[in-house]
Amino acid sequence: xxxxxxxxxxxxxxxxxxxxYFEEKVYDLxxxxxxxxxxHLYAGQEAVAVGVCAxxxxxxxxxxxxxxxxxxxxxxxxxxxVMAEILGKKTGYCKGKGGSMHIADFxxxxxxxxxxxxxxxxxxxxxxxxxxxxxxxxxxxxxFGDGASNQGTFHEAxxxxxxxxxxxxxxxxNNLYAMGxxxxxxxxIENIADRxxxxxxxxxxxxxxxxxxxxxxxxxxxxxxxxxxGSTLIECKTYRHxxxxxxxxxxxxxxxxxxxxxxxxxxxxxxxxxxxxxALTEEETxxxxxxxxxxxxxxxxxxxxxxxxxxEEALENVFS
Amino acid sequence: xxxxxxxxxxxxxxxxEMLQDETVFLLGEDVGRYWKGAFKxxxxxxxxxxxxxxxxxxxxxxxxxxxxxxxAITGMRPIAEIMFGDLSALAMDQIANQAAKLTYMFGxxxxxxxxxxxxxxxxxxxxxxxxxxxxxWFLHVPGLKIVMSSTSYDAKGLLKTAIRDDxxxxxxxxxxxxNIKEPVPEEEYTVxxxxxxxxxxxxxxxxxxxLYMVHKSLAAAEELSEEGISVEVVDPxxxxxxxxxxxxxxxxKTGRIVIVTEDCKTGGVSAEIAAVVAEEAIxxxxxxxxxxxxxxxxxxxxxxxxxxxxxDEKKIVGAVKEVIH
Numbered sequence: 001x002x003x004x005x006x007x008x009x010x011x012x013x014x015x016x017x018x019x020x021y022f023e024e025k026v027y028d029l030x031x032x033x034x035x036x037x038x039x040h041l042y043a044g045q046e047a048v049a050v051g052v053c054a055x056x057x058x059x060x061x062x063x064x065x066x067x068x069x070x071x072x073x074x075x076x077x078x079x080x081x082v083m084a085e086i087l088g089k090k091t092g093y094c095k096g097k098g099g100s101m102h103i104a105d106f107x108x109x110x111x112x113x114x115x116x117x118x119x120x121x122x123x124x125x126x127x128x129x130x131x132x133x134x135x136x137x138x139x140x141x142x143x144f145g146d147g148a149s150n151q152g153t154f155h156e157a158x159x160x161x162x163x164x165x166x167x168x169x170x171x172x173x174n175n176l177y178a179m180g181x182x183x184x185x186x187x188x189i190e191n192i193a194d195r196x197x198x199x200x201x202x203x204x205x206x207x208x209x210x211x212x213x214x215x216x217x218x219x220x221x222x223x224x225x226x227x228x229x230g231s232t233l234i235e236c237k238t239y240r241h242x243x244x245x246x247x248x249x250x251x252x253x254x255x256x257x258x259x260x261x262x263x264x265x266x267x268x269x270x271x272x273x274x275x276x277x278x279a280l281t282e283e284e285t286x287x288x289x290x291x292x293x294x295x296x297x298x299x300x301x302x303x304x305x306x307x308x309x310x311x312e313e314a315l316e317n318v319f320s
Numbered sequence: 321x322x323x324x325x326x327x328x329x330x331x332x333x334x335x336x337e338m339l340q341d342e343t344v345f346l347l348g349e350d351v352g353r354y355w356k357g358a359f360k361x362x363x364x365x366x367x368x369x370x371x372x373x374x375x376x377x378x379x380x381x382x383x384x385x386x387x388x389x390x391x392a393i394t395g396m397r398p399i400a401e402i403m404f405g406d407l408s409a410l411a412m413d414q415i416a417n418q419a420a421k422l423t424y425m426f427g428x429x430x431x432x433x434x435x436x437x438x439x440x441x442x443x444x445x446x447x448x449x450x451x452x453x454x455x456x457w458f459l460h461v462p463g464l465k466i467v468m469s470s471t472s473y474d475a476k477g478l479l480k481t482a483i484r485d486d487x488x489x490x491x492x493x494x495x496x497x498x499n500i501k502e503p504v505p506e507e508e509y510t511v512x513x514x515x516x517x518x519x520x521x522x523x524x525x526x527x528x529x530x531l532y533m534v535h536k537s538l539a540a541a542e543e544l545s546e547e548g549i550s551v552e553v554v555d556p557x558x559x560x561x562x563x564x565x566x567x568x569x570x571x572x573k574t575g576r577i578v579i580v581t582e583d584c585k586t587g588g589v590s591a592e593i594a595a596v597v598a599e600e601a602i603x604x605x606x607x608x609x610x611x612x613x614x615x616x617x618x619x620x621x622x623x624x625x626x627x628x629x630x631x632d633e634k635k636i637v638g639a640v641k642e643v644i645h
Contacts, residue, residue, distance in 0.1 A: 061394065103425040111393060112426050122383040126390020128396075133345060133372060133396060137440035163378070174368035180407050191357035267529060317424045318462050320486040 002210075004279040006083040007216065012054060012211050014275065016046040016267050016287050017068040021296040022079060024068065026086060026100075030246050034304065037086050040102050042070030046211075047266035049074035049171050051214025052141050054233075055222045061109045061127045063139040066101040067173075067240070068113035071143050071243060077105040079299035089306035096309040117178075118151030121170065125157045128166030128231070139167040139225040141218070146179025149192045158233065162199040167225035169218060172235045173208060177250035179244045180252045187211035193235035201231045208236025212273070238266070321503040329472040329504050330361050330437075330493070333479035334399065338369055340458060341397060344483060345373040348384060348401030352376035356632035358403045359439060366633075385436065389419045389488075392434040397483060402438040404450045405492065411505050419488040420463035431486040434481070441494040441532055441582055442619045442630050451619035451626075453583040455530070458490045459559055463511060465489045466559040470534035472502040474557055485513070494532040494582075502607070514561035518570070522552035523564030525640050526570040527591055529553060529580040534623060537580050540636035545587035549644060559589060564595075567593065568601045575606035576643040580631055607643040612636055 029035050037203050039210035042049070064071035070080050077093065085092025086100045093126040094104050104112030111127060114120045124142030131138045148154060149172055172192050176183050188193070190249045196203025201223075206217045214236055218232075221232035239261035243250035250258075266315065280288075324332070338344045344366065351357050353366035364375035377384050381402060388398035402408050408415065419432050442451040458464050465487055469475040475493070480620050482489040494584035519534055520541050529537040534555045554570050556563055571577050577597055579590040590611040597609055612631045620626055 063390075078492065092427070094425060094429070098425045098563075102425045103420075106393075106426070106429045112422060112430075114418060116413055119386070120414055122386020122389035122414060123393070125383065126387035127394045130391040130394040132395045133343075133391070149536070153382055153386065156378070156380035159378060160380060160383050160387060167342070195446045238406055297543070309498055317428040318539055319465075320423050320428070 004277050009052070009274060009279045009290065011143040012050055012215070013270060013280070013285065013290060015050040016270065017289060017293065018213065019046045019049065019073050020267055021292050022073060022083070022299065024067060025240070025296050025300050028085070029300065030198070035086055035100070036248065037099055037318055038245045039086070040245050041240065041242045042067055043123055044236045044261070044265070045173055045175060046070055047211035047214050047270070048208045048236040049143065051096070051211045052169065052171055052218040054215055055218045056139065056141060058108055060138050061111050061124070063111050063124040063127070063140070063142045064113035065117070065120060065144055066113065066115040066258065068101070068103060071113070072103050072105060072110055075105070075110045076108040077103070077110055079295055080302040081105070083299040083303035084306045087303045087306070088308070089303055090309040091302070091306040092193055095313065106191070118144060118148035119155045121148070121157035123164055124168055125161045126189040128161055128168040129164065131167055132164065139169065141169045141221050143171050143173060145178065146172060146174040146176065146192060147184055149195065154302065158199045158201070159232065161231040162201045164231040164296060165228065167228070168231045169221045169225065170231060170233045174235050174237050174310055175240045175255070177244070183205060187318030191235060193233055196233035201233060202235040203235070205235040205237065209264045211266060211270050215234065244290045254301040255282070321505055321541060323501045324472055324503050325499055326472045326475050327359060327361050327498040328474035329363070330479055331363065331477045331484070334362065334365060335368070337480055337483040338365070338373065343395060343475060344397045345375065346399050346401065347375040347377050348560065349377055349379055349403050351401050357376060357401065359495070361498070362401070381407050382414050385411040385414035385419060387487060388434050388436070389422070389432060392419070393422060393430045393434045395474055397433045399437060399463070399483060402436060405438040405440040405454050406449050406452050413459070415458070415464070415488070416461045420461045423487070428587065432488050433486045434488045435482045435491055436488065436541045437491045437493065439493045439495050440516045442626055443496045443532070445621060445623055445626060447621035448618035453531070453581070453614070455492055455559060458589045459589060463488065464560060467491045467513070467557070467558060468531045468559060470497070470555050471533055472500065472504050474517070474556045476504055476510055477509055478513070481513055492531065494543040496532050497541055509512050513558045514563050516554050516556045516563035516566035516609060517634065518552060518566070519555050520551065520553040522550040522574065524550045524574055525551045525576040525578060525643060526563055526567070526574045527551055527578045527636070528567055528641070529555060529579055529587065531582065533580045533582055536633055537636055538629060540633040540640065543633060543637055544640055549640065551640060561625070562596070564596050564600065567596060571597055572604045576637045577605070578612060578636065580612045580636055582614060582617050582631060585611060586616050604643050610637045610639045610643050
């Protein structure tokens with residue numbers, strides 16, 4: 001069991017809140033027609049990105065998915081520039097060329113989100129190969145969903161990472177649904193982590209709504225990876241609070257199931273634990289909540305007030 | 321000048337760049353010490369540079385390109401080999417949606433210095449899954465550079481340029497070219513992208529040809545010269561960037577153009593070159609554009625069938641005569 005050091009408690013709680021409040025704002029802005037395209041919200045899955053990334057250094061890498069705002073924030077991207085990208089602004093990380101589904105911040109090792117399900121796995125393995133060839137002790141965390149674990153790239157990339165002993169954490173966020181398709185309709189096993197056995201690497205299934213459990217599991221995997229002991233498949237069992245994308249009312253999810261999972265909200269659970277263990281006072285959590293509220297409001301202000309890209313910029317960056 | 325094969329020219333380029341830059345490494349199916357590449361291009365490199373930098377992979381084309389892309393965006397210069405161009409279909413998402421688009425999609429935050437080598441082409445009776453010329457697929461993907469070198473000299477110089485380029489470069493070779501022997505200087509040189517080469521000067525008709533079709537066009541030009549027809553053969557050498565001006569300049573001089581490519585005619589490279597001429601040089605034409613290309617079939621197995629669909633000297637000579645008369 002991780003001893004809940006104050007500094008760590010604050011960091012974990014703050015990051016999870018940043019993601020939650022950020023996603024709530026994105027949802028609101030979408031309702032106001034300020035967000036072009038679509039959005040895939042990370043709310044409900046915060047413990048995964050935060051629990052994993054809390055183990056990473058700035059020079060470590062992550063790869064992300066269409067549901068990637070949380071990964072960006074957890075790895076240390078600035079709320080302002082993430083929000084600006086979602087709004088398609090010139091000041092966004094990708095100058096408005098990527099949008100919600102394709103955010104990257106190479107300055108903090110966030111190698112980008114790909115909106116092709118499963119496409120990030122080989123890219124993450126490649127970053128791992130790069131680390132191995134350069135003989136550094138960096139690691140890579142590759143986030144993907146339960147749906148991606150049925151892609152051929154899952155097999156190809158994890159196999160390659162296993163045979164070459166690459167420092168990669170394959171982090172499967174199993175939120176039970178690939179769009180509207182429940183896991184039980186598309187795989188005959190309960191734990192995606194079991195697939196690790198096929199590649200000869202450790203596979204661990206963990207409560208993805210318990211940030212400390214995720215932190216501990218990732219800690220061990222990062223430790224192994226840094227020591228040159230190779231990859232780990234970590235399955236984090238979690239649940240998205242909203243539908244797949246903005247237009248999805250998620251009617252395919254039984255009410256009881258949603259209720260059960262909402263009771264297990266990762267942030268509410270962690271907050272309860274914080275008080276139970278007397279790690280922080282209510283005054284302290286209030287202060288964090290207030291600070292995060294302000295930071296997210298600032299991000300919205302920055303993004304909404306930022307200029308649109310000039311149309312001709314569409315022709316730039318096709319080549320380096 | 322010494323003469324070396326196209327295969328050896330490619331190997332020299334790989335070796336020289338690996339010696340100069342530690343971040344250059346090779347990966348692909350059987351490129352290592354045991355098989356040395358399906359066409360033996362990588363022979364001796366694993367022995368010299370080690371198995372880490374000349375890396376055999378599982379049969380996983382998608383991951384070969386994805387891993388190479390991931391390495392490229394984190395500071396390496398990978399050279400991935402796809403054993404046959406046809407198999408690029410298995411890696412298409414990683415090539416077309418990932419490698420080609422990351423620089424753009426992420427607003428220029430990253431470069432993708434990646435070379436993807438693969439052999440194209442028919443002529444060795446291996447049928448529909450090992451004989452295609454698929455350059456048009458990649459021509460339609462913004463963000464990819466495309467090299468098609470027809471000679472040993474160009475192969476070496478262009479491959480070195482490709483390895484030093486900060487973008488994904490599709491480097492297409494032709495199976496029938498590996499054994500051709502041509503002059504290649506001992507000293508260091510590179511060939512720039514976007515500069516066509518006039519392989520034969522002429523006055524009456526322009527032939528624009530790529531890869532192995534350059535050689536067939538040169539043979540046709542020789543045959544036509546005996547009948548007093550002077551043919552200019554222009555090899556674009558890179559399709560992206562394309563040296564449009566060289567093609568237009570030649571058309572301005574000759575007033576006639578025949579485009580010879582081994583890919584399928586419909587939606588093919590020949591169509592794109594014809595469109596360039598139509599948009600930018602139609603006033604100089606004295607005859608309609610003529611194309612000699614594969615007649616929109618899969619590549620058949622049996623030798624007479626295969627010969628029938630692949631452009632040859634006779635078809636090229638026929639096309640030239642049609643635009644002359």
